[in-house]
Amino acid sequence: MMEKPQIAIIISTYNAVEWLKKTLWGYTKQSFTDFELIIADDGSDYRTKALINSLSSLFKRPIVHVWHEDNGFQKSVILNKALLVCKADYILMSDGDCIPEKDFVLTHIKYRKPNYFLSGGYFKLPMVVSQAITREDIDSQKCFDINWLKSQGLKRSLKNKKLSAKGIQSNFLNMITPTKASWNGHNASGWKSDILAINGFDERMQYGGQDRELGERLKNKGVQSKQIRYCAICVHLDHARGYVKEEMLNNNARIRKETRIMKKTYTDYGIVKK
Template identity: 25%
Template sequence: MKISFIVLTYNRTDALLAVLRSLAAQCGEDHEVLVADDGSRPEQVQMLLAQCPVFRCPARHIWHPDVGFTAARARNLGASRATGDYLVFLDGDCVPNKAFVAAHTRLAEKGCFVNGSRVLISQRLTERVVNGAIDLPSRPVWFWLGARLSGGSNKLLHLLPWGRRLFRVKPDFHWHGIRSCNLGVWRADFVDVNGFDETFEGWGHEDADLVLRLHHLGIHRKNGFMGTEVFHLWHRENPRDQESINKKRVLERMKTDVVLADKGLRELDSSPGVKSTVKITPLNGSNSSL
C-alpha cells in the first residue's frame, strides 16, 4: 500500500516545516508527500523551498492563487496529483507524533476511513516549536506530563497506544470530532464521492460533509485515537461567518443519500484558470520527479 500525505498550508511556513520534519523522519520510499498550498505569499513559498527537510520519498509543493479560504480546492488539487492507494490529509499546523505514519498504515482498512486524533498545544509551547527550540515528536513521557499539568497540552492520549480494533469502528454517522486536519481515506473512496465539496464557502464543516457522503457510500468511520495523534499548534481562530450556513447544509444533506460533491475532483480541470495558475514544484532534498 502506497500512502500519499496531503498537507494543507497557507502563509505559515514556520509551522509547516515542523510538520514536514516529522513526516521526513517517518516516510519511506513507499510514501509520497504533497503540500497543498492555498495561495501562500512568495516569501512563504521561498522559505519552504529553502528549508524543506530531506525526504526519502517524492515530495511536491502544489500552489494555487489566494482567492480567499478555499481549503477544499487546495486539498482536491493535492489529491488529484497523488499517486497513492491511500490518502492521509493533514493541516500544516498539525505536527505528527513519532508513530503517526505507522499508526495510519496499521489502521487503514477497506470499507473504512480513519478519523485521526489531535492534541492541542498552547501558544507558549507553539512559539518554541516554530522557533525551532523544541521538537515535539521526540519529547519523552515526563515532558508531556509536565506540559499537561502546566496547560501546555490538553491531553495525553498519544502516550497510551491502543492497537486494537475494539471501540474504533462506528457504523453510524457521528458529527462529533470530525476533522480534516487528520483524516485517512482510500483514494478510490475519495474519488467515488468526488472529493471535498468546493461549494462550501469560508470556514467550517466541509470535512463533516465529506464524511457524511462517505457514510452514504457505505464507508464506516474508524477512530484513530491512541495512535494517530497530531500536535495541533496554537493559532488565532479563523473567521467563522459561514459556519452556521455550512452546518445547515450538512444537516440538510443528512436527510438525503447524496454521495457526490456538487463541485469537486471531477470539476477541477473544467474550472476557469486552474490549468494555467496551478504550480507544482519538487521540494528540495527529495527524490521528486514531475
C-alpha cells in the same frame, strides 16, 4: 522511475511558515518513509515555496507544492487539486500546524483496510508551548512527552491521556471514546478511489465542517469508519482564526444538514463540475 508510494500525505497550509516548518520536520522523523508529500497551499506568499524548496531534499521523494492564488478561504478547492496529483492509492490528510509523532504514518498504514476510512484526532497545545518547540524537540520526540510539555507550560487535563496512552490502553480508549469516528481534516485517511467516487470536497464550503461533510458522504456511500484518535498522534500548534466568519459557518451547516437529510453520496460542486 520510482515505484508508486504506498501512501500520499496531503498537508494544507496558508501563510504559516514557522508552523509548516515544524510540521515538515515531524515528517522527516517518520518510521515509515514510503510516502509522497503534497502541500495544498491556499495562496501563500513566496516564503512557503522557499521553505518547501529548502526542505524537499530531506525526503525520499521531492515535496509536491500545489498552489493557487489567494482568493479568500478556499481550502476545499486546493484540497481537491491536491487529490488529483496524488500518485498513491491511499491518502492521509493533515494540516500544516500539526506535528506528527514518529509512528503517525505507520499507524495509518497499519490500520487501513478496504471500504474504511480512519479517523484520528489531535492534541491542542497552547501558544506558549507551540512557540517553544524546536527542531531538537521534534527530533527527540520530546514534544510528545507530557512531562516535558508540562515543563513548558502545559496545564494538567484529562485530555493529556491522548499523548500518554500507549498500546493496549490506546486501543481501549479508541473503543470506548464517545467521539464519533468522523473525517477530520487534521488527521484522517482513506482510499483515493472512495474519495473520488463522492467527487471530493464540496467547494461551496469554507471554514467549519467541510471535512466532516466529506466523511458523511463517504458513510452514505457505504464506507465505514474506524477510530484511531488515541494511537495516531499529532500535536496541534496554536494560532488565531481571523478568517472565520459567521456566514461561512451558517452556509456549511446548511450544506451538511442537506447531506444528512438527503443521504447524499455525491456533490455537484466537487472535483468534477456540472
